[in-house]
Amino acid sequence: MSSTAPRINALPAPHRERLLALAEEVSFEPGERVFDEHRPADRFWVVRTGAVNLDSRVPGSRRPAVIEMLGHGELVGLSWLFPPYEWELGAEAMSLVRAYEFDAAVVRTLCEAEPPFGLALTQWVGQVLSHRLQATRERLLDMYAPHGSGVL
Template identity: 65%
Template sequence: MTSTTTLTGALPAEHRARLTGLAREVSFEIGTRLFDEGRHADRFWIVRTGTVALDLHVPGRRAAVIESLGHGELVGCSWHFPPYVWQLGAEAVTPVRAFEFDADTVRTLCARDPEFGRAVACWVGRVAAHRLHAARVRLLDLYAPYGSGCR
């Protein structure tokens, strides 16, 4: 991912410090599901170490891996957009250490501080747009007769 979609490149230092001040450190073993498509999105993570695969349910087939996420990347965008339901799934591909955030707490802080809220919304929006494009390209590569044409 580009530096504008990782936490370090996306938020000014002051906002980054406020956000990370709300985090708790968590770990996931290989194969742990962080969330499943269609479930309530009540938290999100920023990867410290390891790799998380984002996947998409494809009826009649195995879930399609859309993207692999690593250091500094946001895992989960759906917590920011009503109705707060995961649009993808996520699984630890390697052992993962991450910062975990409670979505309600972060949304409350965003509402109380419009400048902070705007910065977080722009970051999450850029990540969501990137993921939408990645999902489109991946699904075309997997299922379209000529692929996406992006190589």
């Protein structure tokens, strides 16, 4: 990856504090599924400690393919913000994970009620999404671009 993913500290302090006031502290054991593809995206998390793999089911394979590993301060789950609020990937704890958990409906309601908060949160999620798309693009190019092709 070319750069560090935007962590929760990328949110301006007043908005970060507002969001964290809604948090519930949770934990996941190693190997525990955080969420699965095509299920309702009604929550999201920010990792405090540990590591979570984002993954995708591959037809004919017993194990999902790992897309990215997330750690301290990183956002786990993006689909909660975008209709139809259904997970596009899955996630699994790779170690003991302690995280802040957020009720997606409550946060979306707050975003509507407090536009400056909503804008800041949406911009942060957009930065995370952009970073993940760029990281995926780089991995795909590493895997599939012909060496010496000049393709970046």
